[in-house]
Amino acid sequence: MRVVQKFGGSSVADAQSIKRVAERIVATKERGYDVVVVISAMGDTTDELTDLALQVSPNPRPRELDMLLTAGERISAALLAMAINDLGHDARSFTGSQAGVLTTAAHGDARIIDITPGRIVTALEDGDVVIVAGFQGVSQTTKDVTTLGRGASDTTAVALAAALGADHCEIYTDVDGVFTADPRIVKAARRIPEISYEEMLEMAASGAKILHLRCVEYARRENVAVHVRSSFSDKPGTWVKDLKEAPVEQPLISGVAHDRSEAKITVVGVPDQTGKAAAIFNTIAAADINVDMIVQNISHDPDGDGPDPSRTDISFTLPQSSGAKAIEVLGAKKDDIGFTGIVYNDAIGKVSVIGVGMRSHPGVTAKFFAALAAAGINIDMISTSEIRISVVVGADFVDKAVQAAHTAFGLDAEGEAVVYAGTGR
Amino acid sequence: MRVVQKFGGSSVADAQSIKRVAERIVATKERGYDVVVVISAMGDTTDELTDLALQVSPNPRPRELDMLLTAGERISAALLAMAINDLGHDARSFTGSQAGVLTTAAHGDARIIDITPGRIVTALEDGDVVIVAGFQGVSQTTKDVTTLGRGASDTTAVALAAALGADHCEIYTDVDGVFTADPRIVKAARRIPEISYEEMLEMAASGAKILHLRCVEYARRENVAVHVRSSFSDKPGTWVKDLKEAPVEQPLISGVAHDRSEAKITVVGVPDQTGKAAAIFNTIAAADINVDMIVQNISHDPDGDGPDPSRTDISFTLPQSSGAKAIEVLGAKKDDIGFTGIVYNDAIGKVSVIGVGMRSHPGVTAKFFAALAAAGINIDMISTSEIRISVVVGADFVDKAVQAAHTAFGLDAEGEAVVYAGTGR
Numbered sequence: 001m002r003v004v005q006k007f008g009g010s011s012v013a014d015a016q017s018i019k020r021v022a023e024r025i026v027a028t029k030e031r032g033y034d035v036v037v038v039i040s041a042m043g044d045t046t047d048e049l050t051d052l053a054l055q056v057s058p059n060p061r062p063r064e065l066d067m068l069l070t071a072g073e074r075i076s077a078a079l080l081a082m083a084i085n086d087l088g089h090d091a092r093s094f095t096g097s098q099a100g101v102l103t104t105a106a107h108g109d110a111r112i113i114d115i116t117p118g119r120i121v122t123a124l125e126d127g128d129v130v131i132v133a134g135f136q137g138v139s140q141t142t143k144d145v146t147t148l149g150r151g152a153s154d155t156t157a158v159a160l161a162a163a164l165g166a167d168h169c170e171i172y173t174d175v176d177g178v179f180t181a182d183p184r185i186v187k188a189a190r191r192i193p194e195i196s197y198e199e200m201l202e203m204a205a206s207g208a209k210i211l212h213l214r215c216v217e218y219a220r221r222e223n224v225a226v227h228v229r230s231s232f233s234d235k236p237g238t239w240v241k242d243l244k245e246a247p248v249e250q251p252l253i254s255g256v257a258h259d260r261s262e263a264k265i266t267v268v269g270v271p272d273q274t275g276k277a278a279a280i281f282n283t284i285a286a287a288d289i290n291v292d293m294i295v296q297n298i299s300h301d302p303d304g305d306g307p308d309p310s311r312t313d314i315s316f317t318l319p320q321s322s323g324a325k326a327i328e329v330l331g332a333k334k335d336d337i338g339f340t341g342i343v344y345n346d347a348i349g350k351v352s353v354i355g356v357g358m359r360s361h362p363g364v365t366a367k368f369f370a371a372l373a374a375a376g377i378n379i380d381m382i383s384t385s386e387i388r389i390s391v392v393v394g395a396d397f398v399d400k401a402v403q404a405a406h407t408a409f410g411l412d413a414e415g416e417a418v419v420y421a422g423t424g425r
Numbered sequence: 426m427r428v429v430q431k432f433g434g435s436s437v438a439d440a441q442s443i444k445r446v447a448e449r450i451v452a453t454k455e456r457g458y459d460v461v462v463v464i465s466a467m468g469d470t471t472d473e474l475t476d477l478a479l480q481v482s483p484n485p486r487p488r489e490l491d492m493l494l495t496a497g498e499r500i501s502a503a504l505l506a507m508a509i510n511d512l513g514h515d516a517r518s519f520t521g522s523q524a525g526v527l528t529t530a531a532h533g534d535a536r537i538i539d540i541t542p543g544r545i546v547t548a549l550e551d552g553d554v555v556i557v558a559g560f561q562g563v564s565q566t567t568k569d570v571t572t573l574g575r576g577a578s579d580t581t582a583v584a585l586a587a588a589l590g591a592d593h594c595e596i597y598t599d600v601d602g603v604f605t606a607d608p609r610i611v612k613a614a615r616r617i618p619e620i621s622y623e624e625m626l627e628m629a630a631s632g633a634k635i636l637h638l639r640c641v642e643y644a645r646r647e648n649v650a651v652h653v654r655s656s657f658s659d660k661p662g663t664w665v666k667d668l669k670e671a672p673v674e675q676p677l678i679s680g681v682a683h684d685r686s687e688a689k690i691t692v693v694g695v696p697d698q699t700g701k702a703a704a705i706f707n708t709i710a711a712a713d714i715n716v717d718m719i720v721q722n723i724s725h726d727p728d729g730d731g732p733d734p735s736r737t738d739i740s741f742t743l744p745q746s747s748g749a750k751a752i753e754v755l756g757a758k759k760d761d762i763g764f765t766g767i768v769y770n771d772a773i774g775k776v777s778v779i780g781v782g783m784r785s786h787p788g789v790t791a792k793f794f795a796a797l798a799a800a801g802i803n804i805d806m807i808s809t810s811e812i813r814i815s816v817v818v819g820a821d822f823v824d825k826a827v828q829a830a831h832t833a834f835g836l837d838a839e840g841e842a843v844v845y846a847g848t849g850r
Binding site: 015018019049052053055056057058059060061063064065067068070071072074075077078079081082083085086091092093095098119143145 | 440443444474477478480481482483484485486488489490492493495496497499500502503504506507508510511516517518520523544568570
């Protein structure tokens with residue numbers, strides 16, 4: 001039996017916590033498992049190394065930044081192996097490159113192309129616990145060291161589990177699992193014992209930070225069962241897995257997610273001609289900015305005699321971190337495209353309800369909107385998928401909207417959930 | 426034209442000094458050289474990582490310790506590449522493994538077997554400055570990451586210079602070069618402009634810390650000219666090179682070295698039988714302890730009626746750091762070998778005079794001993810090579826002995842030398 005366990009930076013913040021993690025790994029090994037561990041950098045190491053880079057260069061090259069940052073996981077991996085050795089078990093640490101994590105050459109945001117786990121398999125056959133530095137790999141083309149972007153140690157773990165044919169992948173974090181809503185907002189939020197890949201994907205895309213989108217995509221594609229659980233207890237967490245054979249009596253909604261990281265841009269007075277919307281989104285795409293929701297409004301009424309039928313407004317949401325860039329690139333095309341202005345607003349939030357149950361229940365949208373209306377919340381934008389409904393509301397109304405939806409769909413627990421504090425990388 | 430430059434940890438202790446080193450490298454590049462830089466870990470990084478390891482495990486495995494410590498040079502190499510990029514030049518950093526530094530599998534003290542510099546050559550052909558993480562390589566057999574032991578970044582630099590056919594190798598340090606004696610002891614010590622490999626080898630073996638023994642051996646074997654110079658000035662330093670064609674009028678003695686890191690062990694009352702000395706030194710060798718000088722004394726006089734002809738004393742010197750181990754392994758063989766006791770003394774020092782000139786001048790030993798006698802210094806042990814005479818004296822007499830020898834052989838400068846403060850790794 002093989003299992004892949006992933007521990008985040010907060011689980012290995014200092015020597016003491018490294019020893020604690022080592023004990024947990026050894027306990028799994030002694031239950032008869034072949035254990036492969038994926039480890040993040042200790043605590044704030046990545047941020048400290050980034051600071052160091054910025055002291056040396058205001059704009060460090062991505063290749064060198066990756067060379068620098070990968071030192072973080074190398075350090076934690078070696079220390080963890082030492083701690084396991086000290087407990088009387090053989091452990092060997094490997095860098096992403098040594099572990100055979102082959103990636104694209106996109107420094108800072110590389111994708112895993114393939115895993116060639118020859119050295120890991122040999123070490124497992126020797127009876128060793130294998131420690132793999134997460135978040136990193138080696139470019140298949142340039143042979144340079146790469147990093148996979150934030151949240152990527154989870155992806156490394158799932159990819160290794162798939163490549164090694166592991167029973168499942170355990171993601172250890174500082175919370176008890178995936179909750180029906182953020183317990184800091186909804187006191188009555190409950191742990192979700194099982195959730196399908198599809199729902200977890202929508203949760204991750206809608207702002208639930210517990211698992212990275214790319215990790216869930218990988219798990220779904222390779223059908224790897226993922227167990228998200230607390231590194232501070234032995235309680236069961238949340239299983240993310242194939243639930244095609246789920247019971248008929250499933251809840252209408254599995255969870256409520258929210259996201260405060262987006263902003264809204266409205267391009268005002270766009271000539272209502274073929275190709276103008278395309279010109280706007282080509283400009284945005286060329287700047288590598290991800291757009292989330294898009295709405296084309298009826299235009300305002302510039303001369304007071306009714307809306308100008310020859311002009312329209314186009315609104316879209318995007319990450320706040322891309323806001324300045326978007327304003328810059330759009331501004332440069334103002335005359336080309338012929339719009340009259342740009343309105344930027346980052347005092348917004350997105351609230352989403354997610355559940356495979358809504359496929360067979362057409363009343364979900366109505367119920368959601370009614371709950372928001374009853375709470376006096378104005379809806380600014382709407383988008384839906386087959387198993388998700390998202391709305392944009394004013395930033396001040398996010399908590400209230402999450403609470404209203406959670407109650408309306410019957411998710412509230414009897415008692416109070418444990419309040420938790422932030423998630424690791 | 427190719428040159429290899431090596432900078433120690435004190436030259437890259439913080440962001441500011443990294444930028445300063447980058448400027449020096451760029452200046453060399455702009456003079457038309459292909460530049461390969463070997464870099465040590467920043468300041469105290471190696472010690473800090475070692476401390477971290479000891480917090481996790483009292484006895485970390487050498488393989489994992491190497492994995493951990495090599496993060497140090499990786500960090501400084503990446504930062505230095507960023508700083509050079511910032512000055513408008515292309516630079517690429519490589520780990521020891523990426524640079525093709527193939528070593529034995531002896532973790533913590535691996536030897537370079539070969540250099541396969543394919544990636545470095547490609548980068549140089551692209552016009553890039555190449556930064557190589559010093560002190561590290563990859564085991565040719567196990568493919569694990571290795572470290573080369575203290576002082577080994579110098580060796581990496583010389584080995585790369587040889588493999589790349591570089592014009593010469595520059596070792597930057599915090600002193601102006603190799604001196605006729607330690608300027609902290611001898612105010613009138615002078616910088617040596619040129620010194621032969623043979624003399625530099627004897628200097629290094631005799632305690633001069635400026636270049637590591639293994640580095641000089643490598644330079645001699647591959648005939649690489651090494652320029653040891655200050656990273657804080659543009660002054661010429663000391664050239665270590667082939668001086669077979671040296672002028673006839675060379676000095677009798679090139680320099681005086683001293684070493685306070687050794688201890689003396691006397692094995693008392695060893696039966697004067699064939700094989701007893703061999704048994705002692707086999708025991709020591711089996712514990713991987715390096716012995717320096719050996720003297721067999723006439724035994725003391727246990728019963729007051731003259732020395733016991735059936736017993737003898739054997740004294741030898743060894744690194745103080747091996748003292749406890751030597752006492753332990755010898756103690757375990759006390760009955761086997763049949764000696765009566767062990768005397769350990771680390772209040773000793775070794776003082777050596779070195780010079781190829783002594784080959785043709787038989788009076789050097791007499792002159793050296795006369796100078797020591799005139800200064801009232803008792804000689805405890807003696808050893809000689811073709812171009813070196815070493816004596817062991819009491820620790821309190823080391824400074825006085827160095828000064829006496831320096832003056833006796835006419836090495837004192839007119840003015841005072843610059844006093845310097847320690848050397849980097």
